[in-house]
Amino acid sequence: MSLRDGWRLAMGTLTRVPVRPPGVIDRRTAATAMLSAPLTAVPAAAGVALLVWLGQEKALAPLVAGLLGVALLAWVSRMLHLDGLSDTVDGLTASTDRERSLAVMRSGTAGPAGVVALVVVIGLQSVGLAALVGQEHGPWLAAAVVIASRAALPLACTRGVPAARPEGLGATVAGSVPRVPAVVVWLLAAGLVWAAALLPGFDLGGLLAPVLAALALASCLAVAVRRLGGVTGDVLGACVEVSLTVLLLAVSSVGLV
Template sequence: MRLRDGWRLAVGTLTRIPVRPPEVIDRASAGVAMLAAPVAALPLAVGVGLLVWAGQHGVVSPLAVGLLAVGLLAWGTRMLHLDGLSDTVDGLTASTDRVRSLEVMRSGTAGPSGVVALVVVIGLQAVCLTALVGHRLGPLVAAAVVVASRSALAIACARGVPAARPDGLGATVAGSVHPVAASLAWLVTAALVWAATLNAGPDLGGLLAPALAALAVAGFLWVAVRRVGGVTGDVLGACVEVALTVLLLSVA
């Protein structure tokens, strides 16, 4: 029951794939959902990999591959993670007051800081995905990176990381993942990145990519906990985008 509800929660929340709603949403099923996030992202990862493959074979212009791939990820997640990035950056830069920052994050409107963050992140992701067209194993690397980026959710929801407010998605999933399980989830997806990048030969960027992404997510979480008291649904989405961007920068 917990596995089924957790799987439905992961797919229904993190993708636009239609599934039946979970019968029970509790801490156990929330933890399963966060751990299952990389698996739920597999269809999107395959789609991104196919776009990079299409760029390699002249089916799609290589210059268009990156933007199309970013657009696919945004569409497939109902803009959830990008919206979280925009709202979180707006909240963190709007005020030094915790309550005011949370109000800005909840408002859902995009301010100047959020817009700049979106432009920079989308631009970096698109450029890096386009660069993977020139990599022999580019489609596999792109797919592996998309899957690995979702492990940021397990890290962000590890026990010890509090929720910033008593309601919302953050309160449901905060602290729902055992730290050992979060570490294992990250290592498993890191192995996918290593296998994809190192298969073509020694690659320092591919070797360091998971570690750099984990450090970036940990740093982002530290700022969020210090400024707003913990995680929210927006912070979780921002963590995914931070992880994806650092992974892509490292492997590209």
């Protein structure tokens, strides 16, 4: 039952695909949901790959393909990750006091810092996808990094990473994933990126992409634990967006580095 309930929790939380609610939501269900996160991104990854391919076929301008790709990801995820990024940045910049920062994040309104973060991240992701239009294996790279970016979730929910507050999505999934499965999922996701980037030939950007994304994720988690006391649902969304941005910036340099 935990597998089915975990898959339903993952799809119902991370996508707009309509699914029946899980029968039981416990630590095992939460762990299964987070470990399943990369698989939930497969349909969106296919859509982004199609847009990059359309750019290669001159049916779309590269930047249009990139912007539409980011819009598709936002739509499929119900803006969940972007909203988390905005709220997290607003909370961290609003105050050095933990409770005040969490209160700002809970409010759900976008402040100046959150808006700037969204503009920068959406811009970087769009440009990164646009750059893949010029790469022979661009569609495969685009699909790989979208799927791999969701591997940030099991790592961020690994046992030992606390929840910032006792309620909310973060409290449900924080610390629920055993370390070994989390690392295995990350390695599989990294392998997908390496396959798409390196099989045509060695490239430093493709080789470093998952490593740089993991370092960026570790930095995000360190800041969240130090400033907020742990992760929240917003922090998890921010981790996904930061990971995707770093992956795109790295792989878009394939053939250039």
